[in-house]
Amino acid sequence: MARTILSLNRNWLYGGEATAGSTAAEFDDSAFERVTIPHSNKLLPWHSFDDLEYQFVSIYRRHFTPPAELRGRRVFVDFGGVMTATTVYLNGERLGEHLGGYTPFSFELTPHLRWDAENVLAVEVDSTERADIPPFGGLIDYLTFGGIYREVSLRAVPQAYIENVFARPVDVLTDARRVEVRCYLEGNDEDTGRSLQVELRDGERVLSTATAEAAPGATSVDLTLSDLGEVELWDLDTPKLYAVVTRLLEGNEVVDEYTTRIGFREARFTPEGFRLNGRHVKLRGLNRHQTYPFVGQAMPARVQRKDAEILKRELKCNIARTSHYPQSIHFLDACDELGLPVFEEIPGWQHIGGEGWKDIACRNVEEMIRRDWNHPSIILWGVRINESGDDHDFYTRTNAIAHELDPSRQTGGVRFNYDSELLEDVFTMNDFNPNELRPPKHPLYLNTEFVGHMFPTKHIDNVERVQEHVDRHARVHNMLGADVRYAGGIGWCAFDYNTHSDFGSGDRICYHGVSDIFRTPKPAAGFYRSQCDPSDEVVLEPAFHWAIGDKSEGGGIGTGIICSNCDRLELYVGGELRATVEPDRERYPNLAHPPFVTDALTGLWGYRWDDLRIDGFIGDEKVISKSMSARGVDRQFHLEPDDTQLVGDGSDATRVVFRVTDEYGAARPFATGAIQLAIEGPGEIIGENPFALAGGVGAVWVRSRQEPGVIRLEATHPVLGPKAVEIQVSQAAPEAC
Ligand code: GAL
Secondary structure (H helix, E strand, O other): OOOEEEEOOOOEEEEEEOOOOOOOOOOOOOOOEEEOOOOOOOOOOOOOOOHHHHOOEEEEEEEEOOOHHHOOOEEEEEEOOOEOEEEEEEOOEEEEEEEOOOOOEEEEOHHHOOOOOOEEEEEEEEOOOOOOOOOOOOOOOOOOOOEOOOOEEEEEEOOOEEEEEEEEEEOOOOOOOEEEEEEEEEOOOOOOOEEEEEEEEEOOEEEEEEEEEOOOOOOEEEEEEOOOOOOOOEOOOOEOOEEEEEEEEEOOEEEEEEEEEEOOOOEEEEOOEEEEOOEEOOEEEEEOOOOEOOOEOOOOHHHHHHHHHHHHHHOOOOEEEEOOOOOOHHHHHHHHHHOOOEEEEOOOOOOOOOHHHHHHHHHHHHHHHHHHOOOOOEEEEEOOOOOOOOOHHHHHHHHHHHHHHOOOOEEEOOEOOOOOOOOOOEEEEEOOOOOOOOOOOOOOEEEEEOEHHHOOOOOOOOHHHHHHHHHHHHHHHHHHHOOOOEEEEEEEOOEOEEOOOOOOOOOOEEOOOOEOOOOOEOHHHHHHHOOOOOOOOOOEEEOOOOOOOOOOOOEEOOOEEEEEOOOEEEEEEOOEEEEEEOOOOOOOOOOOOOOEEEOOOEEOOOOOOOOEEEEEEEOOEEEEEEEEOOOOOOOEEEEEEOOOEEEEOOOOEEEEEEEEEOOOOOEOOOOOEEEEEEEEOOEEEEOOOOEEEEOOEEEEEEEEOOOOEEEEEEEEEOOOEEEEEEEEEEEOOOOOO
16 A cells, blocks of 8 residues: 545634633634634735734644544655744644755654544644744845645655655766656565665656665665657647656565656756757846735645746746745645746745854755655755855855755755855856846856846836836846856746835835736736747737826937837837837847837827827737827726636635726736626635725735635626636545645
8 A cells, every 4th residue: 555645725713812821722713813824824905014913922723533444554744844933733743843945744643543522633733933943043135935835745654654755856967868766665664575666657658677685674766768769858839747756665665655757857057058958048038026915924825836837828938036035835846847947945035044044045955856856957065055155164065965855956046146266067147237137257157136226117017117117127137148157047926925124115015027916917027028039929918008198308208119029010109100110129129029129109298199009020920919009098998817717625725817908908007996706606716895996906816715616706896897707616626634
C-alpha cells in the first residue's frame, strides 16, 4: 500500500486571538468560527487599513478521527505555509514550533494519535512581525498578513518512507541525456530487504527505469534514468513535462510511492546572456508579490495560478521573480505548465539579523530548494536577502547550501550596491535609473528591478504620467536590449501591493505595478503585452485615454505612445486619416516591437473633439482596429469572471472584474460609482459590498461554499444598471477525516 494523503482544509475552527488554555485538548471551542483553509486571520479593506490589525497570535483547532485503514502507519500533518511562527499541539501535547511563513513544515502525529477516538489539532499562529524571523527585524516594503494561508494535509506512510526526491535532468541537449535521481529516505533502519525503483513516464508510457538497493541506514540513494532516446524539451512555447515515479519496495511489495514532475531543459546564464536549451533568450519580466486585496496571501490554487497565466499570457513575460520569498507551489506549478521561467528567492528585505536569524535564513535556503528543485520553471535561486549589504560569511554559507543541494542551478543575490561583493554565480542588480543603466559589472548580469518607487502610477493619473510610466518600462528594456551581456530585466513590478505606512502612496499601497492590485492592466501592461510575436496575439494598446485637456499644456494627447506589434498604424480622427505611423525604431532600436510615437493626436482647445480610430496593419493587411470615444460618457458596464466553474470545497475562488468603458469598450479611467453586489447560491463574496469603483475598474473574488449548485452574482452600477454572471459549482470530494 503506497502512501495516503488526505486533505485537511475544511472544518477548521478559528478562535481569533489565542487565549490561555486554547491549545488544550478539552478546551471549549464551540463558539469558534468554522473556516476553510487557506484562511486569513483578518479580513481587511483593500487599502487604508492598519497592518497592526492582523498582527496578533491566533488559535485554530481541527477535530478529526483518523480512518481506521491507516492504523499501523506513521501519520504526519503537513502545513504548506503559516504566517509567521507556528506551534502545533495534538491532543494537548506540544509537537513543536516552526519559524517562518513561506516554507512548508510537518510534524509527526503518530505517538500521540488516538485511533478509536476523536483527536484535536490546535495550532497557535503568531502573525506579529517578530524581529527574530526573516523577513522581519527592519522595515519591509510589503505586508505579510497572517493565518494558516496555505493548505494542510495528513500523510500516512510506512515505517521507512520516501522523504523527498530530486530528479535532475543532465546533459539534456546531448544523446547522453539522463535523469540523476536522488531519493531521500526516512526511517530506513532495519533490514527488511528494501529497494527502490524509479520510472520516467510520459503519461502511461514508461521511458526508462532504474532500480537500486536501499541498504539499512541509508538516508539517500542515487539512481540514474538513462537510454531515454529522444525527449521533448521544456521550452517557453512547449513546456513539456514528464513524471518521475519513485517506489520503495520491501521484498516485492510496494510500500511507498512518490511522484514528481520534471522538464528537460538547459538553463544557463552566460557572458552572452541567458540561454535556454542552447538558444539566446533576452529576459523580459516582472516581479510578483503573492498578496491580494481583502485576504492577504490566503488565496486558493486557482487564484495563485491565475497570476502565472496573467504574467505569461497577458503580460507576455518570459521571466518572473518571486519577490521576496518562496511563493505558492500552485503559482510555480502553473509556471511549469505555461513555460514561464522563474527566479525564486528567500524571504527578506534589506535587513540582516543576528546569528539565530541567519540560521533561519540558511534553513530557508534549504527549505526553498528542497521544496522546489524539481520545477523546470525555476532557473535561478536567490540566496541573498533582497537589497542587503555585504556579509561575506553569511552569503558564503547560503551559496554553499544552494550549490551543494542543487548543483544544476546557478545562484543570484539581489543587490542595489553596484560595488558589493559577488559570491553568487550571477550578479543580480536593482538599477533604477530609467535614463542610464550601469554597465554589466560581471560577465553574468541580470537587472532584477527597475522603475518601481521612482514612478508609482494609478489609473486616474493624467495622460502624461501614465505615458511616462509606459515609456520608462520601454526605455529600460530598450537599453537592456543594447548589450548581450545584460541577460535581461525584471521590472518592478507586476501588480500593485499592500505595504506598510513607511512606503507607498499613503494608503497602504505601493502603486508600482503595471497592473493594479486587482490585477487589471494599466497602460504600462500594454507595453509588455505588445512585445510578443503577432502570431501569438496581435496587440494594439494606446498608452492614453482619449481626452482633449488632461495634460499640462496644449490640447489632445500631445506626444502619444501606442504599444503594438503591428508594422504600421493608421490614425483616424473623426473618420479622417490623421497620420500613418511606424514603430519608433530610432527611440527604441533594440526592442522587438518598438512602441509607436506620434505628435498627430493634438486637439485645439475649444474646437471640436472627435472619436479616434486606430487601424493596425501587418504587411498590407489590416489586422486590428480600436476606437476611443470623444463623447466623454460612461456607456458600458462589464462584469467579467475569470472562471464560470468552481469546485464546492469552500475555498475555490475566482476573480470577477467590474469595468466601465465607452461605447467602443475603451477604458474610462475616471469612472466612479458604488457598485452594489448581490449573490445567490453556494458562494460568498471576498471583497467590499458596495464596491466603491475608482479608476473605472475593480474586482471582488467569489468563493464557493461546501455544496454544489449555481452561484449568481449581480452587480449594479448606479447609472448603467445591473449585470449578472453565473458560476457553476461542482460537488467536491468529501474530506476523509
Ligand atoms: C526596491 C525593493 C522592492 C520595492 C521597490 C519599490 O528597492 O527591492 O521590494 O520596495 O524597491 O520600488
